[in-house]
Amino acid sequence: MKRRYTVVDVFSDTSLRGNPVAVVIDAAELDDAAMQHIARWTNLSETTFLLPPTAPGATHRVRIFTPRSELPFAGHPTLGSAHAALAHGLVSGALQLVQQCGAGLVPVEVTQGVYRLRLPRAATRELEASDRTALRDLVGPALDPQLAPQLIDVGPKWIVARVRSREALLDLQPEFSALAAFERSMGATGLTLFADGADDVAEEIEVRSFAPSQGVDEDPVCGSGNGAVAVYRLAHGLVHDDTRYVAAQGCCVGRRGRIEVQIEAGEVWIGGRCVSTVTGIIDA
Numbered sequence: 001m002k003r004r005y006t007v008v009d010v011f012s013d014t015s016l017r018g019n020p021v022a023v024v025i026d027a028a029e030l031d032d033a034a035m036q037h038i039a040r041w042t043n044l045s046e047t048t049f050l051l052p053p054t055a056p057g058a059t060h061r062v063r064i065f066t067p068r069s070e071l072p073f074a075g076h077p078t079l080g081s082a083h084a085a086l087a088h089g090l091v092s093g094a095l096q097l098v099q100q101c102g103a104g105l106v107p108v109e110v111t112q113g114v115y116r117l118r119l120p121r122a123a124t125r126e127l128e129a130s131d132r133t134a135l136r137d138l139v140g141p142a143l144d145p146q147l148a149p150q151l152i153d154v155g156p157k158w159i160v161a162r163v164r165s166r167e168a169l170l171d172l173q174p175e176f177s178a179l180a181a182f183e184r185s186m187g188a189t190g191l192t193l194f195a196d197g198a199d200d201v202a203e204e205i206e207v208r209s210f211a212p213s214q215g216v217d218e219d220p221v222c223g224s225g226n227g228a229v230a231v232y233r234l235a236h237g238l239v240h241d242d243t244r245y246v247a248a249q250g251c252c253v254g255r256r257g258r259i260e261v262q263i264e265a266g267e268v269w270i271g272g273r274c275v276s277t278v279t280g281i282i283d284a
Contacts, residue, residue, distance in 0.1 A: 003027070004088060007044075007278035008080035011221040011249075011257035013113070015277040018257050019221035019250070021080035022047040024282060025088050027063070032070075038284055039065035045216040046077040050085055058100035060085045067215035071189070072102030073155025075223015075270050079115040082108045083274035103155040109271075114260065116271025119227040123153040124235065131186060135161065138179055139193070142168040147236055156189035158209070158228040166206045169195040170252060176212040183213035190214060192225035194233075194247070203248035203258065205229070220250040221257030223270045230261050230268045241266060 004025035012018030022042040027035070027049030039047040044067075051061040062081045064071045071077075078099055085091045097108040103120045127135065127149045136143055142163045143149075149161035163169040172193070183190055190211030197203045209225035210218050219225065226247050233239045243263050250257040260271040 001029070002281045002283050005278075005280055005282035006084050006088070006276055008083050009275045009277045010076040010080045010083075010223070011259055011272035012255070013273040013275055015275055017255055018272070018275070019076045019219065019255065020044055020277060021077045023081055023084040024049045024284070025084060025090070027051050030284070034284065035063060035065055036070070038282070040067045043067055045211070045219045046071070046074050048077045048081045050081060050090060053100045055100045055105060057098055058105055059091045059094060059097045061100040064101065066211075069214065070102070071156055073106065073120055073224065075117065075119075075225070075227055076221060078106055078108060078117050079223060079272065080274055082110070082115055083276070086110070087276060113273055114271050115274055116260065116262070116269050117223070119224075119230075119268040119270060120155050122228065122231045122268075124231065125151050127151060127159070134182055135159065138174060138182060139163075139172065142172060150232055150235075151186060151188060152228040152231050154224050154227050154231070156224045157187060158190060158192045158225050159183070159186060159188050160192050160194075160228050160232040163193050163195040166195045166198050166201075169193055169206055169208060172208065174210055176210070176217050179210060180212035183211070188213075190216070190219070190225070192222065192228055194229045197248065201248065202246065204245040205247045207247050207249040207259070208252060209249070218253055220253050220255045221259065222249065223259065226259045226261060227268050227270045230263060230270075234263060234268075239263065
């Protein structure tokens, strides 16, 4: 069956500079195996499938797949799917959308071309001493010893830690097979690291996200990873409630994503611009 299909670049207003998500528009009648097969074929960090909502108050329903598994929620697929739903007329003219997904209902707002979502409520725990040692063995001395890593569950489960400097973060070259084994041992989706931005860059922090256990060695620009970083920074007093900042991500893989983060009354909002890069038909 021929279905409408698009690839949306998220966290950029320029094609080929953000994080692409593949979106299958007419996904009703596709079963789980077919969705997973398509996600393996696209081989992007995530592929989403738009469906009619079944929950009261939802404007659209989304299922989100990595090349290896389904996720209850993810950041840039949520924003890209909202962009696709509006562009293809599944949601008519709305500037406040509500996505139904495995993590529940996720509000999405559109203001002057910026899409932003409210992160699901996070669950956080400290890493055990043995896990901290294993992480340090993987990342090396670049890890900041002043702040303990945490596992932060926002749908995807991110191990989050701070790195000493932006230069050290950009120089990191993880051993992906070892990192994938560590992620699996932790029940984690991946590892997100951040560092303070340099004086000569506009963004407050630099971020990198790795998820080799999900078939994604490095995610170019990660919404849920940045949301987990915001939760971590708020918990450690690195930012305060009712604040805004901009993060950069992707330069190590040839991108330059900009993620707008806002913390309001303890809620984390993640936003950015979106652009349709590919539009066509998929025979599936």
